[in-house]
Amino acid sequence: MSDVQRESMEYDVVIVGGGPAGLSAAIRLKQLDENLEVVLLEKGSEVGAHILSGAVLDPCGLDALIPDWKEKGAPLNTPVKEDNFYMMGEAGQVRIPNFPMPPLMNNHGNYIVSMANVCRWMAEQAEALGVEIFPGMACSEVIYGENGEVRGVVAGEFGKEADGSQGPGYEPGMELLGKYVFLAEGVRGSLSKEVIAKYDLQAGKEPQKFGIGMKEIWEIDPAKHKEGTVTHTMGWPLNSNAGGGSFIYHIENNQVYVGFVVHLNYQNPHLYPYMEFQRFKHHPMVAKLLEGGKRVAYGARAISEGGYQSMCKMVAPGVALLGCSVGMVNVPRIKGNHNAMLSGKAAAEAAFEAIKAERQGDELSDYETEVRTGAIGQDLKKVRNVKPMWSKWGLTASLAMGGLDMWTNTLGFSLFGTMSHGKNDAQSTGSAAAHKPIDYPKPDGKLSFDRLTNVSFSFTNHEESQPAHLKLSDENIPISVNLRQFDEPAQRYCPAGVYEVVSEEGKEPKFVINFQNCVHCKTCDIKDPSQNITWTVPQGGDGPNYPNM
Template sequence: MSDVAREAMEYDVVIVGAGPAGLSAAIRLKQLDADLEVVVLEKGSEVGAHILSGAVLDPCGLDALIPDWKDKGAPINVPVRDDNFYMLGEAGKVRIPNWPMPKLMNNHGNYIVSMGNVCRWMAEQAEALGVEIFPGMACSELVYGENGEVKGVIAGEFGRNPDGSEGPGYEPGMELHGKYVFLGEGVRGHLSKEVIAKYDLSAGKEPQKFGLGLKEIWEIDPAKHREGSVTHTMGWPLGGNAGGGSFIYHLDNNQVYVGFVVHLNYKNPHLFPYMEFQRFKHHPMVAELLKGGKRVAYGARAITEGGYQSMPKMVAPGVALLGCSVGMVNVPRIKGNHNAMLSGKAAAEAAYDAIKAERAGDELSAYETEVREGAIGKDLKKVRNVKPMWSKWGLTASLALGGLDMWTNSLFGGSLFGTLKHGKSDAEATQTVYHHKPIDYPKPDGKLSFDRLTNVAFSFTNHEESQPCHLRLLDPSVPIDENLPKYAEPAQRYCPAGVYEVVEKDGRSEFVINFQNCVHCKTCDIKDPSQNIKWVTPQGGDGPNYPNM
């Protein structure tokens, strides 16, 4: 592809991804210098189309960026009014009291939001400042300079045939060059993966860890709706099979966000995260809430969970990683959007100082220092041991020890445990079928629970079918020859969109990739035990079209 002739456009800063991190960076750059040339490239059909988050938003990031966000009409209107934690059994529940929890777990002052709508509003603020935003522009490749620095991206390539050759309507796209390039692709972005590998940015760090978040929006009976209510659960149905839990957030207009997170370090290859979510909705507490309501949207997304000890180096020559490209989620708080915004702001300030000093293409070390030593680092350092404790010692022990650890970190700035390690990657954590029995999942009833393909229709996902498959197999023989006998080919189950199937054809098993269903969650890139699946971006505008996620 490198021999294709393309036009080039020059900017001061090129930003990949119109999420909270990328948009915060764009806004801050223009606040600092209205004459800076800033462009944001977004692969979704519109800003917000690929944004999926819980979300209870800690407004500290927005407070720092746009202090008068309320006056400017930000779609942040539902303050958290009550906070509930439950441990579930199959038929009952036990309330976990709020008082023993560290102050950082308190949701007072936070808001239930659609991050998709927040990002749409942030894009309006950015454009009003003069930022150029181009949705439907997937960034397929990085452009490197003579000294090995990142100097830009290739965006807007369309019209390749399934075999990769140029089709009759082929458009080569453009090179967009910047003094600095910011990658705010979200979890496991393929350009960020390339940068981390090329510059060995994870050297000396713990493996990144991930969860899979699944989410539905429900319209429920107004009599059951409690605007501002936040509920989190742990325990059933996952039990000892996997770490994770649920969230139920009552926003406005009689709508409820119902979500479920499965930590991807689970061992049993028979585990089916999507069906665990569907089974969860049949718990009496949840079933009663949803009875008589209707599901109006569905989506799924991987979540970075490694935290403080898994954050790679964030800068390399000419490039900076923002937000979830680094992994800035506070796992016990289930929050990362505030840190994504703060990271975008910090990167912008470092780039502004560099450009003002007539620098370009070097490492923005001031950004790295601010993230690790400033508000983001302080937020993540306090909770750094919660995830490894859960992984090593299970739910019950981690509740007690994790709570103690967060208290000692909050009160005394230190931990009795030091900094625990994560150990294996999530792919390596998967054990063979010889160690585990299959799990019997109830059939969805079509009222509370739904089959995957029916639900994927509610993600409004679409891909142009004549393009190359964006889910690349490094070795096409691995799924059937290795993963099927060893792991019962877990891609059939860990994918929340039914992309992967094993079918029988002429007496032989065949691995089928239905890439049209892909909701861009990146789980396959993370969890495949052979690390044989590589997710790359499809052409711009394709993928889910989330309305209010």
């Protein structure tokens, strides 16, 4: 605890994060008991400002939470009409037929959405039920009670100087205290990371695995637009360098979502995920679609990919982790929003029963049981081997074996049991000397763009006088270890150009952190081979301001 004096407010449940998990929990709590005091704290300037997802949404989560979502105007306006899968080569592509794919891969009944706008709509539903929502309130500390339980959070601290001292306009923030605290921060949230470590919640589980997802919104020629078409690709340009693939979703208003995912367990430290994305757009199939159009938005975020065997313990005294804080993405389906919603609903129901029984500050074990044995666990267990197969055997073999495994899992068994992931993504990084540098073509400014130009389309802003929210455990490691052994991959894995190695003649190279560029993807916290970078929250409201991501 710091010695700063703060005012405090008491609630029944304090929720950190205005994504689908946190909002679902807030809504469900008020549905169950309108008299419960529920507060939701969101670090973005508004709900939705920091939300980025593909996204093809399975509406089962909304169906369970708000069955009349259509009548209430939920922004699910583009049903999927066509599913395409392609294996890409540099000069062409081969379509993979739909019929051999397991039923779970079918997108019939799903919707192409902006999850940022879905969350904005969900926030309206929550506020109508009486939930207090405070955007622009970054949660910077966990508050612990006398018995070691999570008691609340500190939110809304503003006005620190670059050196961490209190500036003339310093505001200490408030303590938001609750009988239970829900952490729904998304992937690799800073408070969730602290809680997982403090209570050793990853013990006995496989390491969590991650990908970096980058996305642009394009306005294209109406003659090329096919609303409701969903396309996924694998293969080129990544080939054997890394796992991953792309998505192209045709939404309303002659727009398409163009996205690219790179699995972060790649070995070659010379790999440059952002430039792989830019190169992908020059494939003949993609270039034909985008030529004559214009990019209108850009963003990036990490994706949890470990699945069923990597989900940490979800509860500790006084706290529950929701959605991507645990890792509930179905990797082959490229979907996690429905599970995030279901997790929020389940956590709310467990907390409601506990509060009704006059409990507080204990472990909501019923929540964890529901996640692991209910719809979420059933969804993830069927696909649990797809990611480790891809990592161990590569794309082609994993397509065949993963498909077979998913088919047998629909019948209730697996020929492979439950496979392990092995190393975490930081440990997967190989030495620079053992891998060849990759020559990337220069962006042309029409289909492909340099990183900093694209970051301007994320509408990112950070108050520059505040302390950097990207912390180094040891300031010497980037040059003395990472540059020498790995050619400092932070220069490349960051999709926003935050990290640079600046060299001047006759001087030692210098590691520079341009935290103002940060789009809060948290890749650095995951992939740094020395695990020397910790992502924390900047002051509230800072970061990207995504319009329709």
